Amino acid sequence: MIIQFVDSLGVPKNEILTITSAASDSILVTANQITTQFNLPLDPFRDNVTYLVTQSGIENWITLGYRNAVFINSDECGPEFVFSDLAIWGTSYDSVRLVNTRILEGIDVNVRIYDY
Amino acid sequence: MFGFMIIRILFLILIGVPVTVFAQSKWVPSAVRVGVDLYDIVLTTVKSNRTIYEFNADVDFHKYFFSFDYGIFEGSESNVIYDYSSKGYFWRLGLDINLTPYEKSRSVVFFGLRYAEAAFDDKVQFDFNSYYFGNGRVIRENKDLYATWYEMVMGLKVPIWKFVQLGLTGRMKFGRNMKTSNSLESLLVPGYGRGISRTEFAINYHLFFRIPFRNKPIPPKPERKKAAVEAATQSVN
Numbered sequence: 001m002i003i004q005f006v007d008s009l010g011v012p013k014n015e016i017l018t019i020t021s022a023a024s025d026s027i028l029v030t031a032n033q034i035t036t037q038f039n040l041p042l043d044p045f046r047d048n049v050t051y052l053v054t055q056s057g058i059e060n061w062i063t064l065g066y067r068n069a070v071f072i073n074s075d076e077c078g079p080e081f082v083f084s085d086l087a088i089w090g091t092s093y094d095s096v097r098l099v100n101t102r103i104l105e106g107i108d109v110n111v112r113i114y115d116y
Numbered sequence: 117m118f119g120f121m122i123i124r125i126l127f128l129i130l131i132g133v134p135v136t137v138f139a140q141s142k143w144v145p146s147a148v149r150v151g152v153d154l155y156d157i158v159l160t161t162v163k164s165n166r167t168i169y170e171f172n173a174d175v176d177f178h179k180y181f182f183s184f185d186y187g188i189f190e191g192s193e194s195n196v197i198y199d200y201s202s203k204g205y206f207w208r209l210g211l212d213i214n215l216t217p218y219e220k221s222r223s224v225v226f227f228g229l230r231y232a233e234a235a236f237d238d239k240v241q242f243d244f245n246s247y248y249f250g251n252g253r254v255i256r257e258n259k260d261l262y263a264t265w266y267e268m269v270m271g272l273k274v275p276i277w278k279f280v281q282l283g284l285t286g287r288m289k290f291g292r293n294m295k296t297s298n299s300l301e302s303l304l305v306p307g308y309g310r311g312i313s314r315t316e317f318a319i320n321y322h323l324f325f326r327i328p329f330r331n332k333p334i335p336p337k338p339e340r341k342k343a344a345v346e347a348a349t350q351s352v353n
Contacts, residue, residue, distance in 0.1 A: 026248040043249045070256045071301040078197040
């Protein structure tokens with residue numbers, strides 16, 4: 001699942017921030033990464049995830065919901081999680097946009113956060 | 117009293133004539149065939165992770181068979197990673213056409229279509245380690261799932277001794293429609309096979325008992341066809 005930060009004109013914006021998962025306290029993105037978009041993991045044990053984004057000492061959050069299905073393709077592969085139907089359940093940001101509900105690993109931007 | 121008798125006679129004529137005509141008709145069923153799937157019994161005996169029993173019945177109407185199947189299914193798939201189980205029942209309903217209606221031995225080669233439904237529960241459980249979200253046991257369950265599909269069938273039924281017949285049916289299953297829950301994509305659908313497949317193929321081996329309740333003569337081959345065959349034979353000679 002990819003989150004992209006853009007400016008008011010929609011141009012991708014480099015960010016230095018820390019992203020943690022509210023449920024597990026795991027650090028997903030450390031502050032030494034400078035990039036416009038972040039590929040974030042979804043919680044396989046739940047149907048939603050809350051990311052806490054800390055940027056210049058200010059903390060924001062965004063909660064995403066999704067369909068989390070277990071799929072067994074074959075004995076060899078075993079069970080796999082299939083995430084789909086992404087939705088924004090809530091956020092502290094002023095402006096966010098769901099760009100793509102399909103979750104294809106590392107391919108398309110799903111959520112755009114307008115960071116002024 | 118006289119009026120009542122006239123009404124009774126008229127009633128008998130009105131009802132009796134069509135019944136008599138219908139009774140002589142080729143559309144009146146002559147036998148019921150009931151059977152079991154032998155392959156499923158063998159599979160149930162040999163494999164510890166499968167319990168399948170399937171019962172079949174059909175009745176003839178002219179050169180057609182109205183067919184009904186009912187089955188119960190309990191199956192599991194497991195390895196060191198996961199345990200999956202599925203339990204439920206299925207039924208099929210359809211019509212077959214007898215492609216060999218003039219066969220003196222009453223052997224039948226048929227082609228038919230079926231509509232099928234399955235109702236079942238399934239469950240998977242496994243341990244999962246996530247780098248970001250920790251470790252835990254994942255248990256996903258579907259209750260009262262419901263699947264429908266269609267089948268194109270072709271097969272044969274051969275008398276082997278008196279009323280006992282053996283049968284073979286090849287099935288192409290398609291048009292599966294399943295209302296799955298959000299949490300688990302079903303692996304095993306009773307009567308269908310692997311839930312993720314859009315098309316499934318199967319073969320059934322049946323043991324049938326044909327129970328006749330009226331004598332239905334084997335119809336002679338139509339004269340036109342016979343004449344055409346004779347003409348063709350003469351022209352070859």
